[in-house]
Amino acid sequence: MLHVNDLTYRIGSRLLFDKATVAIPPGAKTGFVGRNGAGKTTLFRIATGELSTESGGASIPRQARIGSVAQEVPSGPESLIDVVLAADRERAALMTERESAADPNRIAEIEIRLADIGAYSAEARAGAILHGLGFDAAAQRRPCSDFSGGWRMRVALAAVLFSEPDLLLLDEPTNYLDLEGTLWLYDYLARYPNTAIVISHDRELLDTAVDHILHLDQGKLTLYRGDYTSFDRQRREKMILQAKARDKQEAERKHLQAFVDRFRAKASKARQAQSRIKRLEKMEPIAAIVDSEVMPFHLPAPQKPLAPPLVVFDGVNAGYGDRVVLRNLDLTLAPDDRIALLGSNGNGKSTFAKILSQRLEPLAGEVRRSRKLDVAYFAQHQVDELDVKRTPLDHVAELIPDAYESVKRARAAQLGFPASKVETPVANLSGGEKARLQLGLAAFHGPHMLVLDEPTNHLDIDSRAALAEAINDFPGAVILISHDRYLIEATCERLWLVAGGTVKPFDGDLDEYRKLILSGDLDSAALRKKERAAAPPRAETAAPIVQEKRESLSALRKRNDAAEARMAKLNDLMARVDAALADPAIFTRQPEKAAELSRQRKELESALAAAEDEWLELQGALEGQGQAAAASS
Numbered sequence: 123m124l125h126v127n128d129l130t131y132r133i134g135s136r137l138l139f140d141k142a143t144v145a146i147p148p149g150a151k152t153g154f155v156g157r158n159g160a161g162k163t164t165l166f167r168i169a170t171g172e173l174s175t176e177s178g179g180a181s182i183p184r185q186a187r188i189g190s191v192a193q194e195v196p197s198g199p200e201s202l203i204d205v206v207l208a209a210d211r212e213r214a215a216l217m218t219e220r221e222s223a224a225d226p227n228r229i230a231e232i233e234i235r236l237a238d239i240g241a242y243s244a245e246a247r248a249g250a251i252l253h254g255l256g257f258d259a260a261a262q263r264r265p266c267s268d269f270s271g272g273w274r275m276r277v278a279l280a281a282v283l284f285s286e287p288d289l290l291l292l293d294e295p296t297n298y299l300d301l302e303g304t305l306w307l308y309d310y311l312a313r314y315p316n317t318a319i320v321i322s323h324d325r326e327l328l329d330t331a332v333d334h335i336l337h338l339d340q341g342k343l344t345l346y347r348g349d350y351t352s353f354d355r356q357r358r359e360k361m362i363l364q365a366k367a368r369d370k371q372e373a374e375r376k377h378l379q380a381f382v383d384r385f386r387a388k389a390s391k392a393r394q395a396q397s398r399i400k401r402l403e404k405m406e407p408i409a410a411i412v413d414s415e416v417m418p419f420h421l422p423a424p425q426k427p428l429a430p431p432l433v434v435f436d437g438v439n440a441g442y443g444d445r446v447v448l449r450n451l452d453l454t455l456a457p458d459d460r461i462a463l464l465g466s467n468g469n470g471k472s473t474f475a476k477i478l479s480q481r482l483e484p485l486a487g488e489v490r491r492s493r494k495l496d497v498a499y500f501a502q503h504q505v506d507e508l509d510v511k512r513t514p515l516d517h518v519a520e521l522i523p524d525a526y527e528s529v530k531r532a533r534a535a536q537l538g539f540p541a542s543k544v545e546t547p548v549a550n551l552s553g554g555e556k557a558r559l560q561l562g563l564a565a566f567h568g569p570h571m572l573v574l575d576e577p578t579n580h581l582d583i584d585s586r587a588a589l590a591e592a593i594n595d596f597p598g599a600v601i602l603i604s605h606d607r608y609l610i611e612a613t614c615e616r617l618w619l620v621a622g623g624t625v626k627p628f629d630g631d632l633d634e635y636r637k638l639i640l641s642g643d644l645d646s647a648a649l650r651k652k653e654r655a656a657a658p659p660r661a662e663t664a665a666p667i668v669q670e671k672r673e674s675l676s677a678l679r680k681r682n683d684a685a686e687a688r689m690a691k692l693n694d695l696m697a698r699v700d701a702a703l704a705d706p707a708i709f710t711r712q713p714e715k716a717a718e719l720s721r722q723r724k725e726l727e728s729a730l731a732a733a734e735d736e737w738l739e740l741q742g743a744l745e746g747q748g749q750a751a752a753a754s755s
Contacts, residue, residue, distance in 0.1 A: 123148045123186070123289055123317040124169060126343060128178035131164065138164055140341030141178065146319065146334070151311060153328040153350060154321045156338035158554050158582050162321045165338070166190065166291050182289055189287030191295070195274035196266040202277050203262045206248040209281035213241045244284075251280045254306035255299065256466050272298045283310065290318040296327065296605050297579050300467040304605040305636045307331075323582045325350055326607040350583075378402050416584040417538035419561065419592035422568040428492040429702045429719060430456045430695045432571060432599055433478065438487035440470070440477045446485060447473045449623050454725075456695055457570065459599045462610045464628055464635060465620030471603050474625055475499065475573045478601060493715070498569035502576045505556045510549035514539040514559050517548075521566050537562030553580030561589075571599040578606045607632055629684060682744060685737040692730040699723045 124146040131139040138161035146152055154162050167173045169180040170188060182188060196205045208214050216232050223229050236242065252262050255276045266274055275298040282290065296304045304324070311318060311331035319336065322328055328335065328350035335346045335353035346353040379402065382395050431454045438451040447470040455461070455478075463471045476482035477489065479499035508517070518534045519525075525533075534544045538558045548556060557580050565572060572593070578586050590612040593600055602614055610632065617628040617635070628635065699719050702708065708716045 123150070124180060124182055124319065126165070126178070126180045129165075129168070129175060129180065129343075130177045131161070131168065131173070131175050133164075137341055139175075139178075139343075142338075142341060142343040143178075144336065144343040144345050146317065146336070146345070148317055150317055150334045151314065151332040152317075152319045152334040152336050152345075153332040154319050154336045154338070155323075155328070155350070155353075155583065157584075158552050158580070160338045161341075162338055163293055165343075166293060166319075166321070169289075169291065186288040187285075188289045188291065189282045189285055190291040191275070191278045191282050191293070195271065195278045196281075197274060199265045199267060201263050201265055202252055202257055202269075202280075203245065203248055205266060205277055206252060206281045206284045207244060209285040210239075210244065211285075213239060213244060216241065248280070248284050251283050251310075252277075254310065255280050255303045256468075276303065286314075286316060288316050290314065290316060292318065292320045292322075294321055294323070296322065296324050299605055301464060301605045301607070301610075302466040302639050304607070305639050309640055323578070323586060324606060324608070325583055325586070328583075375402065416588050417540075417558075419538070419558065419589050420536040421565045421572065421592045421596040423597045424496065424568045424570045426494075427597070428457055428495060428570055429715075429722075430698050431722060432457050432459075432492050432495060434490040434722075434725075436488045436490065438477070438489055439485040440473050440482065441485050442473075442482075447623070448477075448620070448625060451487065451625055453618075453625060455571075455599055455601075456691070457599055457698075458597070460593075460602075460613060460615045461600070462602045462604065462614040462617050463620055463625075464617055469620045470623070470625075471620045472501070472575060474620060475501070475575050475601065475603060478571070479573045492570070495571070496567065496569040497571045497573060498565040499573045500561050500564045500575060500577055502557075502579050504564075505553070505560050505580075508548045508556060508560060511547060513545045513547055514551075515544045517559065517563055518566075521563065533566075554582060554585055557581060558585075569598060571601065572596065573601045575603045576605065577602075578604060578609055629681070679744065682737065682740040685733055685740055689730065689733045689737060692726055692733060696723065696726045696730065699726065 126142055126144045129139045129142045130137075154165075156162050164173065165180065168175060169182070170190060200208075213236070216236055220229070220232050220236070223232060240247070249259070249262060253259075256273075257276070257280075266277060269277070279292075279295055279298075282292075295307060299307060304327070308327055308331045311320065311327070318332075320327070320332065330349070332349060333347070335348065335350055337344045337346065337353065337357070346356055348356070382399055382402070433453075433455040435451040435453040439446050439449050440451070441447040451474075463474065465471055473482065476499075477484060479497045480491075481499065514534050514537065515530060518537070519530050522530060522533065531541070531544060535541075538555070539546075543551075543555070548559070551559070557577065561574075561577060574593075577589060581589065586606065586609060590609055593602075593609075593613045600613065602610060604610055617631070618625055619628040699722055703716065703719055703723070708719075
C-alpha cells in the first residue's frame with residue numbers, strides 16, 4: 123500500500139533518511155516506532171505530499187485515499203455529528219446532489235450509490251465513533267465552538283476514522299484521549315478494514331492493535347511482522363547476531379592487515395599481499411546496532427516517612443464555586459498506596475488530584491492530612507508553564523539557591539540533564555525533555571506522595587519504561603491519572619473509579635473495565651448497580667449473599683479475594699500505627715500526634731472488624747455454593 127524507495131531527506135545538516143526503503147503491505151496495521159525526533163512525522167508529511175525529498179520518495183496506488191488528522195481542528199458552529207459526516211466527501215456530495223437532481227436516471231444512480239456506500243447508516247456509525255471517543259448523544263449535537271482544543275482534536279480524529287481512507291495515518295492519537303477513549307481506539311484499530319500506520323509510544327496499543335512494526339533507526343526503515351513484544355525480541359536477537367558477525371569481520375580484517383603489513387615489501391609475497399589489500403577494500407563494514415541508553419528518572423525518597431494514613435476524606439464535596447463536581451468522598455490513603463484513577467474526561471479526576479495536592483479546597487466535609495505531608499503534583503499543562511528563556515540549570519538553582527555550583531549541576535544531571543544539555547534554553551528542549559524537567563522539579567525535595575496527571579505524553583517507549591521503573595522504586599504513595607495502560611499495570615495496585623459525581627474503589631481489573639467500556643455499560647446506572655454488588659452487606663441483609671441466583675461462584679471468589687486483600691492492608695496499617703504508639707516519648711513530646719494516632723487506630727479497628735464480618739459472610743456463601751454444587755453433581 124505504501125512504498126518508500128531510496129528515500130533521502132535532511133533537515134539542515136541532520137540526515138533523517140538515508141536511502142531508506144520499505145513496503146507496507148495492503149491491509150497491514152502497522153505501528154511506527156523510533157526515538158523522538160528521528161523523523162516519523164516527517165515521513166507522514168512526505169507520504170501526503172507536504173514535503174519534497176532530496177532523492178527517492180514515498181508512493182501509494184493511484185485512486186487510493188489517504189487520511190490523517192487535520193492540523194486545523196474544527197471550530198465553527200457546525201455540530202459534531204455534522205462535522206464527522208462531512209468527512210465522507212462522496213456521501214456529502216451525493217446527498218447534496220440528490221436534493222436538486224431532476225433526471226430520474228441520475229436520481230436512480232445516486233440512490234444506488236448511496237446504498238452501496240452505506241449512506242443511510244452513516245449517522246449511526248458516526249455517532250458510535252463519537253461515543254467511543256467520549257461524546258454522548260447530547261454533546262454530538264452541540265457546535266464545535268463549544269469545546270476546547272483537546273476535545274476538538276477528538277472530533278478531527280473521529281472524522282478521519284469515519285471516512286475510512288485506504289491508508290490511515292495517525293500521529294500519537296492517544297495523546298489527547300483519556301484511558302476510556304484509548305481503550306476504545308485499541309479495539310477500533312484492530313478491526314479497521316484498510317491499511318493503517320500509527321506513530322505511537324503506547325506499548326499496549328502496539329501490542330493489541332497492530333500486526334506489523336515499522337522501525338526508524340539511524341536513517342533506515344525496517345519492517346517487522348508481529349506486535350511490539352515480538353519486534354523487541356527480534357531486534358535484540360538481530361543485535362546479538364550482528365555483533366557476532368561484526369566481531370568475526372574485525373578479526374578477519376586484523377588478520378589480513380597483519381599479512382599485508384608484514385609481506386607488502388617482500389617480492390615473493392607481493393602478489394598475495396595485493397590480493398589481500400583488494401579483499402580489505404571490498405569488505406563492507408558491518409554496522410553496529412546501537413541501543414542508545416535512556417537517562418533514568420530520579421524520584422527522591424522523602425527524608426522522613428510518615429505514619430499512616432496519609433490522607434483521610436470525610437464527607438468531602440469538591441468543585442468550583444457553586445458547581446459541585448464530586449460529592450460525599452469517604453476515602454483513606456496509606457503511605458505506600460499505588461492508585462490509578464479511572465473515569466472519562468470531565469468526571470472529576472483532575473479535580474480530585476487538585477484536592478489531594480491542596481491546590482483546591484473542599485466545598486464541604488473535611489480532608490485530614492498527616493502533618494508535614496509533602497505532595498508533588500505533575501500535570502501535563504505545567505510543562506507549558508516552564509520559562510522558555512531559562513535553562514534546566516536555572517530552574518534547579520532556583521530550588522537550591524545557596525548550594526555550590528557543582529551541587530546544582532549534579533542535581534540537574536540527576537534529572538537527566540548532563541553537561542551537554544544543562545545550559546540549553548527550555549525553548550530548545552524536546553517535549554519529552556520538558557516533561558522530564560517539570561517532573562524532576564515537582565519531586566525535587568523528596569515528597570511523601572506523587573500525584574501524576576498524564577505524565578507520559580511526549581515520552582517515547584523507553585522513557586516510559588524508565589518512568590515506570592522510577593515510580594516502582596519510589597517508596598511513597600502514588601496517585602496516577604494516565605491513558606497509558608502499560609504504565610498503570612506496571613505501577614499501580616488499586617483502581618479507583620471517578621464517575622457519577624464521586625470516587626469509589628473499582629472492583630475489577632483493567633480488562634474488566636475495558637469490557638464495560640466496549641459494551642457501553644459504563645453509565646451511571648450500571649455503575650450504581652456494580653457498586654451495590656461490590657458493597658459489603660449490612661448485618662440485617664446479609665442472608666441474600668448465599669442465594670445462588672444472585673451471584674456466581676466465581677464472583678463470590680473474586681469478592682472473597684478482595685476482602686482478604688483489604689484485611690491484610692488494614693492489618694498492615696494497624697501494625698504501623700501500633701509501632702508508632704509503642705514509643706512512650708510520643709505521649710509527652712507530641713501529645714497531639716499521639717491523640718491523632720489513637721483516633722486513627724480506632725478507625726482502622728472498626729474498618730477491620732467490618733472487613734472481617736464481610737469475609738466471614740463470603741466464606742459462608744462460598745461453602746453454601748460448594749455444597750450446592752456437590753449435591754447437584
